[in-house]
Amino acid sequence: MLKLTYFGHTTFILESKDITLLLNPGIWNGEPVVPEDVDVRIIVATNHDDDSMGNAAEIAASAKAWFLGNEETVEKVRSQGGKSWLLHTLKAEEAYETPGLKISAYPLQKKNPTSGERYENLGLYIEMGGMKVGYLGDTVVQGPFGKFEMDVLIAPIGGGEVFEVKDAVSLCLDAKPRIGIPIRWTSPDQPSNFAKYVSQFGQGVIPVVMEHDQVLEIHWAAGNEFRHTLS
Amino acid sequence: MSEHKIVNIDLEESETVTLGGRSGLDHIDVSGVLKVTNPSDRCRIWNVKVHLGETGKGTGIRKKNLPGGEIDAGGNWETYYTVGVQAPLLALTEVYDTCGSVETEDPHWAYIFGVDNPIKMTIQLKNNSSGQIDNIILNKTVPPELSEITIESATSGVAEFDEGTSQIVWKDFTIYPEESSTLVVTAIGKVADVKSKVAGEIVVTYRAEEQQRSILDPDMTALTEFLTGIENAETEPNHWECTLECSNESDLMIRLDKAAVFLVPEGGGKKELKIDESPAFEMAPDQDWSAKFDIESKSPPKCSQDVIYTPMKIVTKRVLGTIEKTAQIIPVARIGYTKVFEPPAVDSFDKTPVEVTIEITNSGSAKLNAILVEDDLPDDVMPPLKKHISVWIRGKEYTGDFEFTKEPNNQDPETTHKLTFGIRDLKDSVGELAPGETVKINYAIMAWKSRPEKEYPSPILSSATTHPAGLLATVAGEDHKLEVIYKKRSISTKKAINKGADLGEYVVVLVVENRGEVTAENVVVKDWIPPGFEYVSVDPEELVPKVSPARKGSNVTWTFTRMNPGEKKRIRLSVSGEGEYERREPQVTSD
Structure with missing residues (x-):
């Protein structure tokens, strides 16, 4: 079983019986999305922007959790006091494995909305709790995720720096995950449109729009029947 | 007898009727005149009394006997006097059907804007009295928006359309008790604005002889010049022959109702009735009437008389009627519409959800009972399912059922689709759509790899009906199309052949990058491995190629479902073998 708790923006905690994973503990409008004392084993930020890595250094120090990111992000955490022995650089298309968790990172891109410049944002293919989760963080490209087999796909929809709704919907159509979860929306009609379009055109993909602090539990009933429960 | 003069009591009652636009009774007034006419050339009548008895009830006349002086x-x-009644003797109904070519239980009541409305007017007069009605003249005003007025049939009388006065005149007929006459007129109605029109009023006048609306049954008594006297003639000693003589001195017919003579005893005492007759004798002018009796008396007898007479009367009566039917108000059915794609344009070669919003507005003056929309979707568009369509009426989401068909009934984006929507029987669900109110249909389509060189027309035909349904109020839009924004496609491929770790091993590096402005789909990268060499492995390992034999050597092929703008794929292909490693450029194709 895998439990996904949404903290808003792009932040999730994924929990299985073996491990707890924090994704993109960002800082938005000067406020960290998750408190420093959150108890997790591993933290991953998909890029070096504050709205992705946020207070990862403090959380890692407090929880003595591993921090994973690309080179630039790891360096930034290090510069913020992150302990070297807790930092791990994710290499493109190389899997990071620890008991109960396997993460494969794929270099995607985030766009500077002002200059149009693109820089690296990692897309994560996460295998934990018997589930396969695609987490695209802040991306404007889908990379190889359209071909991946996923139980859950988490994709941004806010436009500008990241996917627009149509791009996330298209990815759902391509990859056909069991569940599609939108993140990082900037207006309330974006998640509802995502849900509407995925429901209409997704050919079986279930859109799940999560609210802040809402928990999605997914598991295999009788070993082969996918079930999900949203708190 | 008939040439003699008889006092006339005449009851002339007038019923004035106002009907509403749909022929319902709005108002009815009945007033009457009771007139006593003395036809004499020279004689007065006096002490005239009109006796109504109980028949004056309901007329406002309270006295049973009216002094006429x-x-x-x-x-x-x-x-x-006045009379309270519930309905006129002659019933008028007009059915003004604005779509006479379509048979329905109830008539159509609205013009359709801008089209030839086949008008059918059916005017019926029914005699609800027990006597015949004649002198009927019906005038129907024809509204100016009508042309080609044709008298289709008149079951009796003569009907003509007078262009000068724009009136249909129907006259020269009699309607017998409990019978009816019908006039059918057809015309073409065409309206160029949506203001409600009037269908033209009807005025009918008629006369019903020997009929009355009251129950007055008048009688009359009066006096006039009339001579009475008793002649005593002694025929034998103390034997008298007495004669009561009456003579009509007037030029009127008089009826002698009573003749009584009393003998006054010589010595006094009770009078003795000698003549007591009720002859009801009708006396012409100068005609006499007499009665005799004998008396034994020593002196001339003293008699008194009691003679009652009255001028004769006849009662005549009639009802004069006028019916004014108010013109029926005929509203005009018209609709307007908007159709909006949001976004109005999609990037070429991309998949983009597009919201389609169709809003139908009742822009006429008639309430609408059904809205129908035929919406054509172009190819390269995935159409909606019914469950994803929302309908809004008056700004509120409509949860009732609506008709939806899709032809062909699939979601294949490679074919065009015709969507039809039907929201019917509004009167039984949320009420008819009043002027100014709207029905909105919203659904999403998925623009599916639209090509910049193609046109994606999406015409629409909207229509509406009133209840009952007749002609459709339609509005068509041919100019709608889904615009495509041309986004340049540019797939760049680079290839390097590097030596491997061992002899005969090579690492072929392929870099594929979408440098265009649009997502590329189904990107197929094909590279060639020369004869003598074989595919060994690939990095990243997920990108295992499809290896197939070529005429010489073999081909390795990768297919990428989508590549977003700026997306780059770097493939490191390891091959090994013997011989010369010939270089050929990789081939890249995409949708």
Whole structure:
């Protein structure tokens, strides 16, 4: 079983019986999305922007959790006091494995909305709790995720720096995950449109729009029947 | 007898009827004149009394007997009254059907804007009385928006359309009790604005002789010039032959109702009735009537008389009627619409959800009962399912059922689709759509790899009906199309052949990058491995190629479902073998 708790923006905690994973503990409008004392084993930020890595250094120090990111992000955490022995650089298309968790990172891109410049944002293919989760963080490209087999796909929809709704919907159509979860929306009609379009055109993909602090539990009933429960 | 003069009591009652636009009774007034006319050339009648008894009930006349006083020769006396009734003797109904070509239980009641409305007017007059009605003249005003007026049929009488006065005149007929006459007129109605029109009023006048709306049954008594006397003639000693003689001195017919003579005893005492007759004798002018009796008396007998007579009367009566039917108000059915794609344009070669919003507005003056929309979707568009369509009426989401069909009934984006929507029987669900109110249909389509060189027309035909349904109020839009924004496609491929770790091993590096402005789909990268060499492995390992034999050597192929703008794939292909590693450039194709 895998439990996904949404903290808003792009932040999730994924929990299985073996491990707890924090994704993109960002800082938005000067406020960290998750408190420093959150108890997790591993933290991953998909890029070096504050709205992705946020207070990862403090959380890692407090929880003595591993921090994973690309080179630039790891360096930034290090510069913020992150302990070297807790930092791990994710290499493109190389899997990071620890008991109960396997993460494969794929270099995607985030766009500077002002200059149009693109820089690296990692897309994560996460295998934990018997589930396969695609987490695209802040991306404007889908990379190889359209071909991946996923139980859950988490994709941004806010436009500008990241996917627009149509791009996330298209990815759902391509990859056909069991569940599609939108993140990082900037207006309330974006998640509802995502849900509407995925429901209409997704050919079986279930859109799940999560609210802040809402928990999605997914598991295999009788070993082969996918079930999900949203708190 | 008939040439003799008889006092006339005339009851002339007038019923004035106002009907509403749909022929319902709005108002009815009945007033009457009771007139006593003395036809004499020279004789007055006096002590005139009109006896109504109980028949004056419901007329406003409270007295059972009305004093008429004196009426000089040739003069008259009259009194007025009213009568309370529920319905006229003659019933008028007009059915103004704005779509006579479509048979329905109830008539159509609205013009359709801008089209030839086949008008059918059916005017029926029914005699609800027990006597015949004649002198009927019906005038129907024809509204200016009508043309080609044709008298289709008239079951009796003569009907003509007078262009000068724009009136249909129907006359020269009699309707017998419980029978009816019908006039059918057809025309073409065409309206160029949506203001409600009037269908033209009807005025009918008629006369019903020997009929009345009251129950008045008048009688009359009066006096006039009339001579009475008793002649005593002694025929034998103390034997008297007495004769009561009456003579009509007037020029009127008089009826002698009573003749009584009493003998006054010589010595006094009780009078003895000698003549007591009720002859009801009708006396022409100068005609006499007499009665005799004998008396034994020593002196001339003293007699008194009691003679009652009255001028004879006849009662005539009639009802004069006028019906004014108010013109029916005929509203005009018209609709307007908007159709909006949001976004209005999609990037070429991309998949983009597009919201389609169709809003139908009742822009006429008639309430609408059904809205129908035919919406054509172009190819390269995935159409909606019914469950994803929302309908809004008056700004509120409509949860009732609506008709939806899709032809062909699939979601294949490679074919065009015709969507039809039907929201019917609004009167039984949320109420008819009033002027100014709207029905909105919203659904999403998925623009599916639209090509910049193609046109994606999406015409729409919207229509509406009133209840009952007749002609459709339609509005068509041919100019709608889904615009495509041309986004340049540019797939760049680079290839390097590097030596491997061991002899005969090579690492072929392929870099594929979408440098265009649009997502590329189904990107197929094909590279060639020369003869003598074989595919060994690939990095990243997920990108295992499809290896197939070529005429010489073999081909390795990768297919990428989508590559977003700026997306780059770097493939490191390891091959090994012997011989010369010939270089050929990789081939890249995409949708």
